[in-house]
Amino acid sequence: MILKRIIITASILLTTSVLYAQIDTVFYKHEIRAAHGDALITSWFRLDGNSYTNLSVSYFYRPENIFWIGVNFINYFGEKIHYRWFEYDDMGNIKDLSKSKMKYCAIIAPEIRLSYASNNAVILYGSFAAGVGIENGYDTRYDEYPNFFRCFHLTYFGLSCNFGKNNNIFFGGELGMGFKGLGSIHGGYRF
Numbered sequence: 001m002i003l004k005r006i007i008i009t010a011s012i013l014l015t016t017s018v019l020y021a022q023i024d025t026v027f028y029k030h031e032i033r034a035a036h037g038d039a040l041i042t043s044w045f046r047l048d049g050n051s052y053t054n055l056s057v058s059y060f061y062r063p064e065n066i067f068w069i070g071v072n073f074i075n076y077f078g079e080k081i082h083y084r085w086f087e088y089d090d091m092g093n094i095k096d097l098s099k100s101k102m103k104y105c106a107i108i109a110p111e112i113r114l115s116y117a118s119n120n121a122v123i124l125y126g127s128f129a130a131g132v133g134i135e136n137g138y139d140t141r142y143d144e145y146p147n148f149f150r151c152f153h154l155t156y157f158g159l160s161c162n163f164g165k166n167n168n169i170f171f172g173g174e175l176g177m178g179f180k181g182l183g184s185i186h187g188g189y190r191f
Contacts, residue, residue, distance in 0.1 A: 034056070053076070072110075110131060121161065134149075
């Protein structure tokens with residue numbers, strides 16, 4: 001019974017402190033961001049296990065101080081794959097059919113974000129995104145290409161530090177699990 005009261009009291013105090021931290025802060029309704037992630041999870045499960053990096057561009061709309069809705073466009077760039085083979089015709093001529101191609105994947109995913117602490121200098125948040133991806137071929141799996149797949153991302157902890165005269169330029173990072181990777185860094189502009 002005492003433990004139950006402690007949990008309820010702590011929950012109420014945490015809720016009120018989070019709400020107090022977000023009262024009377026100036027916030028911008030639009031956000032454009034560019035990010036770089038490690039792509040570790042997606043490389044293991046989708047992209048044949050080679051090393052990849054991802055670059056993304058995002059737009060978010062913020063109707064309320066704690067609620068954001070937006071869309072991500074993410075590109076994965078991986079190792080260049082070289083294919084080399086020759087064909088001989090009946091006359092003994094050699095035709096070189098070698099080519100190189102970079103493994104590529106793109107994802108578009110809507111995202112919902114909730115900030116749990118916000119002031120003019122720092123925003124702490126969590127988010128969930130789900131979408132669809134497309135990848136090209138030339139790997140060791142026997143899939144048909146282009147290949148479409150579903151994907152998701154859950155951000156456990158996101159940090160955005162605001163700078164500039166109006167605190168509308170920001171840099172930060174995220175820790176999560178999914179198509180953005182385990183960690184990513186970002187920067188952008190709010191207006």
